[in-house]
Amino acid sequence: MGKIEGIHHVTAISGNAKKNYDFYTRVMGLRFVKKTVNFDDPNTYHFYYGDEKGTPGTILTFFPWEDIMTGRRGTHMATEIGYSVPEGSLEFWLKRLDKENIIYNKPSSKFGDVYLTFLDRDGLKIELTVPETNDERTPWVTAEIGEDVATRGFHHVTLTLEDIQPTADLLVSVFGYELAKNHTNRYRFQGPNGEKGGYIDLVEAKGEQRGHVAGGSVHHVAFRVKDDATQLELRQILEDRGLHVTAQLDRKYFRSVYFREPGGVLFELATDQPGFTVDEPVAELGTHLMLPEQFEAQRSEIESRLIKLD
Numbered sequence: 410m411g412k413i414e415g416i417h418h419v420t421a422i423s424g425n426a427k428k429n430y431d432f433y434t435r436v437m438g439l440r441f442v443k444k445t446v447n448f449d450d451p452n453t454y455h456f457y458y459g460d461e462k463g464t465p466g467t468i469l470t471f472f473p474w475e476d477i478m479t480g481r482r483g484t485h486m487a488t489e490i491g492y493s494v495p496e497g498s499l500e501f502w503l504k505r506l507d508k509e510n511i512i513y514n515k516p517s518s519k520f521g522d523v524y525l526t527f528l529d530r531d532g533l534k535i536e537l538t539v540p541e542t543n544d545e546r547t548p549w550v551t552a553e554i555g556e557d558v559a560t561r562g563f564h565h566v567t568l569t570l571e572d573i574q575p576t577a578d579l580l581v582s583v584f585g586y587e588l589a590k591n592h593t594n595r596y597r598f599q600g601p602n603g604e605k606g607g608y609i610d611l612v613e614a615k616g617e618q619r620g621h622v623a624g625g626s627v628h629h630v631a632f633r634v635k636d637d638a639t640q641l642e643l644r645q646i647l648e649d650r651g652l653h654v655t656a657q658l659d660r661k662y663f664r665s666v667y668f669r670e671p672g673g674v675l676f677e678l679a680t681d682q683p684g685f686t687v688d689e690p691v692a693e694l695g696t697h698l699m700l701p702e703q704f705e706a707q708r709s710e711i712e713s714r715l716i717k718l719d
């Protein structure tokens with residue numbers, strides 16, 4: 410059966426592009442992997458942040474819309490993005506968040522792991538978790554954020570659901586995940602690649618208000634498939650289960666299909682290939698405005714409408 414390799418990327422919605430860029434590159438210390446436009450709306454940016462190469466499992470992307478209203482966390486949506494960080498690094502992060510006037514909660518623990526929760530400039534909930542076993546991934550480092558404290562990539566993504574069962578069924582019987590841990594209404598699922606692929610936490614919140622996806626919300630969660638054949642195979646299985654799956658779309662850096670999972674969250678299956686070096690060398694990732702071919706002819710108009718980041 411087609412295999413899910415773990416989380417590929419998470420896409421969220423932000424307000425002001427410059428604030429978003431400053432927060433994720435400077436405050437969080439992620440690499441700006443790609444500056445492009447929303448392929449469905451080329452007058453707005455699409456930003457990608459991750460590790461040096463934009464390795465799947467580290468990529469957080471944003472559609473910045475200047476005048477977007479603020480969303481509301483609730484059911485039928487992904488509500489938390491968790492990164493893993495090294496042991497002993499939370500002190501550093503607490504001081505940094507303080508200095509940047511960022512709203513956070515005091516460190517707490519779940520499933521035995523200490524974590525710190527805070528909100529980005531648009532209210533998106535981010536967590537830094539110190540996992541039980543050291544995360545061996547090589548981090549992107551900056552002048553202010555060294556290897557001893559830098560984020561390693563995704564630790565988990567949380568979906569808040571009215572009823573977890575239909576989503577749990579999909580994760581287990583199609584994606585090959587299994588229930589790893591459970592505490593009260595939080596169910597932690599682990600993929601075929603184990604903790605390396607990132608956990609999916611399902612939180613059951615019966616009767617809670619339905620969320621509204623807008624500024625400061627996750628738009629969709631993308632899962633990794635190694636190639637087109639695996640994607641096609643999974644696409645067929647999903648269709649056979651009665652889900653409406655899009656045709657394959659070329660997203661330039663990966664190829665994607667999308668569907669709404671039965672709990673209401675938009676899911677994507679994204680290929681590892683071709684990756685972010687398809688149009689810029691590793692050393693120059695994120696330094697040019699990259700446009701898909703269909704928009705090259707309008708480059709100067711598009712550039713003039715986009716906010717300057719520096």
Ligand code: ZN
Nearest residue numbers: 420629631677
């Ligand atoms: Zn996506």
